[in-house]
Amino acid sequence: MARTFEFHGGVYPPERKQRSLVPVRHATLPSHVVLSLDQHAGRPARAIVAVGDRVSVGTPIARRDGMISADLHASISGTVTHSDALAITVEGDGHDTWQRLPPLDWRSVDTEPLLARLEQSGVVGLGGAGFPTHIKARLGEQQRIDTLVVNAAECEPYITADDLTLQGFAGDVLDGAQLIASLCDARQIVVGIEDNKPEAIQALEHAMATSQPLPVTLSVIATRYPSGGERQLIKALLDRDVPHQGLPADVGVLCHNPGTLLAALRAVRDGEPLVERLVTLTGDALADPGNRWVRIGTPIATLLEEAGLQRATLDQLIEGGPMMGTSLADTDGVIRKATNCLIAATRQELPPSPPExxxxxxxxxxxxxxxxxxxxxxxxxxxxxxxxxLAHYRLFDCIECNACSYVCPSHIPLVTDYRSAKTRLRHQRLEAAKAEHAKHRFEWRQARLAREEAQKQARRQARLAKQTSGQPTGAQSTSPQADLRSLRIAQTAAKAAVRKAEKNLARAAQQDPGESHEDLETQLATAQENLRAADAHLADARNASAPQETR
Amino acid sequence: MLHASHNDRRLLRPAPSTGSIMRWVIVATLPGLATMTFFFGLGVVSNVLLAAAFGLGFEALILRLRKRSLHPLNDSSALLTGVLLGASLPPASPWWLIGVGMLAAIVVAKQLYGGLGHNPFNPAMVGYALLLVSFPTYMTLWSPPQPLWPEGLWGQITGSASLAQIDGLSGATPLDAFKHKGAGVSAGDFWAGQPLPEGTLNAWRWVAVAWLAGGVLLLAKRLISWHIPVAMLGSMMVMATLLHGFEADRFASPWLHLFTGATLFGAFFIATDPVSAATSQRGKLIYAAGIGVLIMVIRTWGGYPDAVAFAVLLMNLGVPLLDLYTAPRPAGRPPAPAKERS
Structure with a gap:
């Protein structure tokens, strides 16, 4: 077993995981699903189906918009009955017919088709942030990644979804880890897990023996919240400090949660897009708690009723864990890609906080x-x-884990205060940058117009070249060779600009998955337009000089 | 029924509250108070009860005047301030002396600054320092060990006893006596001459041990961290040992410094007041070590034989600066962030 290290602080809340540690079942197929278009970090997806369309399980119903965004698929078969800017509703036909992509053997397929597959399958981080997995896997192109960390700490009380994923599919999770590790060129895989999951640890030890090609290390760490925080886990496993405003990639690490790795493997190996996930249903107001495989978009009310919800004793419904999760005002919501747990709590188990x-x-x-x-x-x-x-005391370094609120004897909602301060400061920054953002949007429009003009010109030139083939047309360009060379340089520069814009956006989005990164998306779109324009110019110039070259 | 809002916070376990922390500190003062009562009589109890009553009364009065709810009385912080000031005063202090002290502590030092959590100075020590400066005669009259119900107790408390009467009943504290022994007298001669009424030194030692026991309870309950007591007592002992080693006749032994006066009481119950102490661990160490050094400096070269109150108040002054410069390095930050500051 690997050596582990210590991170600062942490608390020991009651674990309360026992109630949901029962065999996993499949939830009943819902009669309808509501698939919201913003189940991931970044821009909402754009619907590509209309009301009345028939869909199967796995039919793409919305495409990503911009770089940080994700595709969305029907999670039951049936008919699209509603579609608006926010969500698509599918009424089920009860048949559960599937539409799968062809299986791929990741060990023999190139990187690009694999990344494309992850993208087409709508795989996002299932741990909570919903960051598109293919973007994260591409980080290896920009930075040296040596270690893939499987974040199986699951330090929040109540939640057992990762635990049971590993108990049931340790081999597949490690296979998924090998897949992602190969995509980002990592050299080793380290699994970090808290010592309160003996069965998952056993399953992992068993699966590790046959996992290849990369060596897998299992690091069992002491149970202490928030050991599953990315920075804390990396510190505990590898003794590396992720720099302030940096990413794990800056210290050569990529973190994934077991559910995400399993979904990635299924997308590649089985051609199954992300249409279901494991959700922990727990809390004393449920008669039949446990983990269920749930189709994305399943109404929470149906799911909880099925788990024996006692509405009389239900006092608070929490999505996620009790430390970092959010209270739901009612049971009207649906399961989203990032929903890992629902706690239907009674007043006895989670009493209200005394006044501050x-x-x-x-x-x-x-x-x-x-x-x-x-x-x-x-x-x-x-x-x-x-x-x-606030800047001096590093407000933005706060990971909002709520450990401080948990121990505060004065019951001050500290993290709530920090969140509203952060929101206020972000808003201020946005206001301050408004003019700049408007300038970026203007540049994007200009770039788009220029690109359209360049493409028109290129098409015209191509036609002209065809018509007048055999006749020299070099009159308009005095030195076509020099022209071509400068255009090639311009195209290379445009490519570099796109890469840079992509990198900036990917970093910002990973650091703050919950925030809007519209401005960076706009800058990327501008760079892409410029690249397309450069391509068109180059094609144009080639067409113009082609007759001469053929002579 | 669901009635939760988005930011509704729930308790995963019954957390200790501010009120329960204050009450535990009061519980931890009981060994010290009981031992003091045993040696110095019920005047100790009357001090504490009167101070606590004044504390609650002034707090309620000010909350009323500020048009606030009386709910904060539940946090027992005014009660604790009363207990601490009551324990610091000479036994059987007159009621008006206690009243003036608590007025300074609760009204001036605490509520005028905004109430609990906002006071830069330790309220009990503000009260004590004010009384020491304003009424030095009353404040330096410590009786020698007494029976439980000493003669003239009632008269002292009600203030009807004359100063001369009180003077007749009281004597010097060991530290006071040593300080004023005179330069020509060697330490050995001084102690051999039985300078204090019988049992005085013994009583002070037992009281100190009892405060230490209360402090251990605070540490065991994790109501205070080790940083402040260890740093304060450590710096005092180092300095006292050096001075004593340098000239034993002039400078009292470290044991006298440790086991008489308010040293242990101050280390565990006064300097550890979280509101007026530094917050970071490094800050606490510096803060408490500073208190220890100041106590030794004032005791040795200053005009007051004890000095815990002044040392604490002086270091309270330095807390904002300490907090600024001892902020820990956030995870993932390069070391020495102080350079970044403008």
């Missing part, structure tokens, strides 16, 4: 902060809206 009292600077929050911040100072300055001080 003043901070006494006891420092309990500082001791548990895994980001090594001073939460109480942040609290002070967040309430006072002192932006300089």
């Amino acid at each position: 009292s003043p901070c006494i600077r006891c420092g309990a929050c500082e001791d548990v902060c895994p980001a090594h911040l001073l939460p109480q100072q942040l609290h002070w300055y967040a309430r006072a809206k002192d932006d300089d001080k």
